[in-house]
Amino acid sequence: MSVSPGIVHGVGLGPGAQDLLSVRADRLVRGARHIAYFRKAGRPGQARRIVEGMLRDDVVEIAMEYPVTTEIPLSDPRYNACLSAFYADCTARLAALAQAGQDVVVLCEGDPFFYGSFMHLHSRLSGVVPVAVVPGITGMAGAWTASGAPITWGDDVLTVLMATMDEDDLTRRIRDTDALVVMKIGRNLPKLRRAIAAAGREPDAWLVEHAAMPNQRVTRLVDADSVTPYFSILLIHGQGRRP
Amino acid sequence: MSVSPGIVHGVGLGPGAQDLLSVRADRLVRGARHIAYFRKAGRPGQARRIVEGMLRDDVVEIAMEYPVTTEIPLSDPRYNACLSAFYADCTARLAALAQAGQDVVVLCEGDPFFYGSFMHLHSRLSGVVPVAVVPGITGMAGAWTASGAPITWGDDVLTVLMATMDEDDLTRRIRDTDALVVMKIGRNLPKLRRAIAAAGREPDAWLVEHAAMPNQRVTRLVDADSVTPYFSILLIHGQGRRP
Numbered sequence: 379m380s381v382s383p384g385i386v387h388g389v390g391l392g393p394g395a396q397d398l399l400s401v402r403a404d405r406l407v408r409g410a411r412h413i414a415y416f417r418k419a420g421r422p423g424q425a426r427r428i429v430e431g432m433l434r435d436d437v438v439e440i441a442m443e444y445p446v447t448t449e450i451p452l453s454d455p456r457y458n459a460c461l462s463a464f465y466a467d468c469t470a471r472l473a474a475l476a477q478a479g480q481d482v483v484v485l486c487e488g489d490p491f492f493y494g495s496f497m498h499l500h501s502r503l504s505g506v507v508p509v510a511v512v513p514g515i516t517g518m519a520g521a522w523t524a525s526g527a528p529i530t531w532g533d534d535v536l537t538v539l540m541a542t543m544d545e546d547d548l549t550r551r552i553r554d555t556d557a558l559v560v561m562k563i564g565r566n567l568p569k570l571r572r573a574i575a576a577a578g579r580e581p582d583a584w585l586v587e588h589a590a591m592p593n594q595r596v597t598r599l600v601d602a603d604s605v606t607p608y609f610s611i612l613l614i615h616g617q618g619r620r621p
Numbered sequence: 622m623s624v625s626p627g628i629v630h631g632v633g634l635g636p637g638a639q640d641l642l643s644v645r646a647d648r649l650v651r652g653a654r655h656i657a658y659f660r661k662a663g664r665p666g667q668a669r670r671i672v673e674g675m676l677r678d679d680v681v682e683i684a685m686e687y688p689v690t691t692e693i694p695l696s697d698p699r700y701n702a703c704l705s706a707f708y709a710d711c712t713a714r715l716a717a718l719a720q721a722g723q724d725v726v727v728l729c730e731g732d733p734f735f736y737g738s739f740m741h742l743h744s745r746l747s748g749v750v751p752v753a754v755v756p757g758i759t760g761m762a763g764a765w766t767a768s769g770a771p772i773t774w775g776d777d778v779l780t781v782l783m784a785t786m787d788e789d790d791l792t793r794r795i796r797d798t799d800a801l802v803v804m805k806i807g808r809n810l811p812k813l814r815r816a817i818a819a820a821g822r823e824p825d826a827w828l829v830e831h832a833a834m835p836n837q838r839v840t841r842l843v844d845a846d847s848v849t850p851y852f853s854i855l856l857i858h859g860q861g862r863r864p
Contacts, residue, residue: 392643393756400758401647402640461864489762490771497771498863511769513636513762513833515643519732523756528733528740533786533805535794538779551778562776590756620741621704 381479383507386472388490388500389483390514391428393590398520399428403512407432410483412475414440414468416495424609425485440482442468461498469502476507489514493540493561518559520589521611525596530557532619541566541612548573557616558583564608574599574612584613624722626750629715631733631743632726633757634671636833641763642671646755650675653726655718657683657711659738667852668728683725685711704741712745719750732757736783736804761802763832764854768839773800775862784809784855791816800859801826807851817842817855827856 389406392398399407407413407429417423423441433439445464450457475482490496490511503509518538522529530536537555539548540562552558552573563570563585574583583599587610599612632649635641642650650656650672660666666684676682688707693700718725733739733754746752761781765772773779780798782791783805795801795816803813806828817826826842830853842855 390758390762395645397645397648398643398756400635400641400643402638404644405640458862458864465864489758489766491765491773492762492771493773493775493777497774500771501863511766513641513758513766515633515732515756515758516762519633519735519756519759522734523732523754526754528735528743530734530736530781531740532736533783534736535783535786536781537798538773538781540776540778542776543778619701620744621701621708 384476384479384481385508385510386476386499386503387481387483388486388496388509388511390486390489390512391425392515393488393517393520394424394428394588395520395590396428396432398515398590400512400514403514404432406483406512407485408434410434410437410481412438412440412480412482413485414442414472414482415485416442416444419443419446425487428487429485440471442471465498465502469499469506472499473503473507476503486514488517492516517589517609518561518611518613521559521586522613522615524586524589524594525584525613525615527615529559529613530616530618534616534618536616541570545569545573549576552577552579552614555614556618558612558614560612562608563606563610563612565605567602567604567606570612571599574614579614582614584615586611586613627719627722627724628751628753629719629742629746630724630726631729631739631752631754633729633732633755634668635758636731636760636763637667637671637831638763638833639671639675641758641833643755643757646757647675649726649755650728651677653677653680653724655681655683655723655725656728657685657715657725658728659685659687662686662689668730671730672728683714685714708741708745712742712749715742716746716750719746729757731760735759760832760852761804761854761856764802764829765856765858767829767832767837768827768856768858770858772802772856773859773861777859777861779859784813788812788816792819795820795822795857798857799861801855801857803855805851806849806853806855808848810845810847810849813855814842822857825857827858829854829856 534556536557777799779800830838
């Protein structure tokens with residue numbers, strides 16, 4: 379006997395506030411019998427925290443815990459091999475559920491196709507079981523809304539960078555853009571600060587922590603502490619044409 | 622007698638589907654006594670179209686119609702003066718309502734602080750009456766979701782450009798990024814095509830029309846027609862690190 383397969387939904391949750399889920403995402407999350415999410419071992423996980431109180435009583439939760447890779451440098455092939463095995467394992471669990479006819483909602487912070495982890499499942503699940511993606515409000519949109527000012531005007535160029543990049547490349551690109559978003563900051567903050575200063579843009583830079591959440595905090599980079607959460611976002615607002 | 626002022630809400634509607642409004646935006650739009658939106662004279666307007674069927678029976682609609690500027694070149698100071706007077710007039714209308722104690726919901730396609738027109742009201746209303754902004758799913762997120770593939774992986778650099786830019790600058794920037802989003806295409810499509818080709822990236826470029834709407838269409842740039850709606854979005858997907 380064959381069952382028709384379930385759908386794996388990659389659902390964008392937005393920047394952190396429950397009422398910033400889309401109506402479609404809200405409906406999927408509240409209705410889900412199976413939800414899956416990534417988290418670090420021993421941590422509740424930010425995606426799971428966003429939906430606290432929204433889930434069905436009989437929900438089945440699938441916590442996908444990242445392997446501990448802190449001992450392995452990013453450039454070591456074993457790092458990729460370790461993560462690749464992890465994503466293959468997650469894929470197998472979700473595909474088995476879908477093949478048994480069950481829908482699964484995978485919780486994704488922000489937007490599923492904008493950086494993030496879901497895409498590593500998406501590429502492996504595509505063609506195996508039905509996959510659907512619900513876009514979400516990005517963390518960066520949460521950040522610029524928190525800052526109280528538009529990120530781009532008129533014909534501004536916007537550049538989105540990861541603070542994990544090489545310092546010289548950061549500097550060059552920061553110098554060459556109107557508006558800027560930098561993510562994955564965390565321990566890269568000192569390097570990012572130097573790059574922003576070298577590009578002559580320190581007075582215009584803002585650091586947003588926990589955007590759209592109760593502990594939201596917006597600070598001028600020059601006044602920021604020397605450590606910041608990994609999910610902080612740095613902004614430089616464009617100053618383009620404005621009649 | 623003084624009344625406490627109402628709030629002008631700039632509400633992001635997302636890319637076009639009603640169930641991609643956030644829960645917060647949905648609640649504000651359905652509850653609004655006064656809604657305002659921009660449109661071209663004689664056109665229904667895309668923002669208004671998105672919320673069709675969602676409004677209260679007794680809603681008061683404030684259509685803010687752009688002045689006709691097609692006769693005036695963008696570089697002519699009269700262009701800016703004309704738009705500036707228009708935004709000042711809109712501001713006066715909304716501020717008067719708020720000062721009379723009425724909340725107003727301003728409908729914004731995509732996200733209110735990411736390009737778009739609401740920011741021209743926001744800057745004029747701030748400090749005059751209370752203003753609140755609800756972020757939204759951007760049109761570009763609607764576009765990459767429609768394309769069925771992630772826009773950025775790992776440490777990819779994302780550049781967002783307007784097709785109104787100078788051709789040489791477009792080419793240089795397209796050559797220098799991993800992932801690309803281009804907006805405001807319309808009549809600039811031939812120029813954009815040349816810039817993409819000069820940067821050697823024609824095979825990777827996709828054109829998305831009417832993302833998240835029933836007439837959504839995703840085409841390889843090489844197969845695209847020579848005309849496309851102004852709100853089309855061009856994408857080149859990043860190909861960064863993926864374990």
